[in-house]
Amino acid sequence: MLTQFRSYERSARLLMVNQFTINLGFYMLMPYLAAHLSGTLGLAGWLVGLVLGVRNFSQQGMFLVGGALADRFGYKPLIVAGCVLRTLGFATLGLVDSLPALLAASAATGLAGALFNPAVRAYLAAAAGDRRLEAFALFNVFYQAGILLGPLVGMVLTGVNFQVTCLVSAGIFALLSIVQIRALPARGDEAAPAGDDRRAGLPSSWRGVLANRPFLLFSGAMIGSYVLSFQVYLALPLEVRRLGGEGEFGTAAVAGLFAVSGLSTILGQTRVTRWCKARMTAGSALARGLLTMGLAFVPLLAATALPVPAEGPGRWALAAVPPALCALLLALGTMITYPFEMDTIVRLSGNRLVATHYGLYNTICGIGITLGNLLTGAALDASRSAGLPALPWIALPVLGLACSAALYGLHRTGRLAPVAGPAAAMG
Numbered sequence: 001m002l003t004q005f006r007s008y009e010r011s012a013r014l015l016m017v018n019q020f021t022i023n024l025g026f027y028m029l030m031p032y033l034a035a036h037l038s039g040t041l042g043l044a045g046w047l048v049g050l051v052l053g054v055r056n057f058s059q060q061g062m063f064l065v066g067g068a069l070a071d072r073f074g075y076k077p078l079i080v081a082g083c084v085l086r087t088l089g090f091a092t093l094g095l096v097d098s099l100p101a102l103l104a105a106s107a108a109t110g111l112a113g114a115l116f117n118p119a120v121r122a123y124l125a126a127a128a129g130d131r132r133l134e135a136f137a138l139f140n141v142f143y144q145a146g147i148l149l150g151p152l153v154g155m156v157l158t159g160v161n162f163q164v165t166c167l168v169s170a171g172i173f174a175l176l177s178i179v180q181i182r183a184l185p186a187r188g189d190e191a192a193p194a195g196d197d198r199r200a201g202l203p204s205s206w207r208g209v210l211a212n213r214p215f216l217l218f219s220g221a222m223i224g225s226y227v228l229s230f231q232v233y234l235a236l237p238l239e240v241r242r243l244g245g246e247g248e249f250g251t252a253a254v255a256g257l258f259a260v261s262g263l264s265t266i267l268g269q270t271r272v273t274r275w276c277k278a279r280m281t282a283g284s285a286l287a288r289g290l291l292t293m294g295l296a297f298v299p300l301l302a303a304t305a306l307p308v309p310a311e312g313p314g315r316w317a318l319a320a321v322p323p324a325l326c327a328l329l330l331a332l333g334t335m336i337t338y339p340f341e342m343d344t345i346v347r348l349s350g351n352r353l354v355a356t357h358y359g360l361y362n363t364i365c366g367i368g369i370t371l372g373n374l375l376t377g378a379a380l381d382a383s384r385s386a387g388l389p390a391l392p393w394i395a396l397p398v399l400g401l402a403c404s405a406a407l408y409g410l411h412r413t414g415r416l417a418p419v420a421g422p423a424a425a426m427g
Helices: 002-006 010-027 030-040 045-073 075-095 099-160 162-183 202-210 213-232 235-244 248-279 282-295 298-303 313-349 354-386 391-412
Strands: none
Touching: 002 010, 002 099, 010 030, 010 075, 010 099, 010 162, 030 045, 030 099, 030 162, 045 075, 045 099, 045 202, 045 354, 075 099, 075 162, 099 162, 099 248, 099 313, 099 354, 202 354, 213 235, 213 248, 213 282, 213 313, 213 354, 213 391, 235 248, 235 313, 235 354, 248 313, 282 313, 282 391, 298 313, 298 391, 313 354, 354 391
């Protein structure tokens, strides 16, 4: 992995390390923000939800704007602007206690993500060239490492004081801003010259991307991958706590889910990508990845046929093992799909308005996650009230199978094939 990392040019290596640091700074703070708002500041539950929801809404709602701005003004300026804005937002979260200031800081942290996320991916795609697939695989290793380490660092710092966590996180993003201003090359991502299609206004750019029918079909089919993978944060922890309780065992088992997911990706991502690239086309890999993610819930479905012990090791095993197997298979499915997914977006864009395509893709999948989580939550509630514990573990595999079939259909009809040129991208 280290040899592969060193084989990329400096800008690609810097972007990978930056993403690790971005996730480290983000996840050392965000898991503990709700407890700070409700506990230290004493906000009502609905106000805590409002503050957190504003962050999510500002990020998902502004991805398309951030991507279009990156295409017009350059990738580096948007990456730097996002890091500076998150520096201010995280510092403010630790220093204020009024609701308007908290809402403004929360919105700023979300907008920051909308600015740099599409730009980072478009920049990496440009810097990696023909090695995009392998670059995105390695990028995901750094991405997951930040997610895995961030909460551990945050737990230590929050044990001292939540303000310390906020200020350290803000300091990380401030350092990132300085490093990227000084060290991130601007090659290939300068502001669009006169006559370039990126010089068109934002509405014109959006209309062009919205006219890209193969890209929209692909985006819709990939929503399922995000809904399924997000269940590591929603359905699986709820199932663990339903059977294992709210005590120390339940907490440890939920932490184990995240460890299984993150460590398997760090250890296996580059190997899985190399294996898939040698044996599959992009469309086939995407379809099989979604199929794997759908089948990940079969262990939970099978577990519903077993009698639930009243207590003891048998109940603990039933609470921990099937969800852990599910988390492992979800991670495997994500490892299969992610590099091909990121590469396919670039190909379907025809290398035209790449960041705008990434921005719209993030928005579409973000909306899909929200709707999918609402339906998953409803299925979990219905299963308990009706005494049908298998219901969610049937619905989620069906979603995976449907999205896998949709991707295979797009592949078989040639809609995932490389685009010949900019004009074809809009066909």
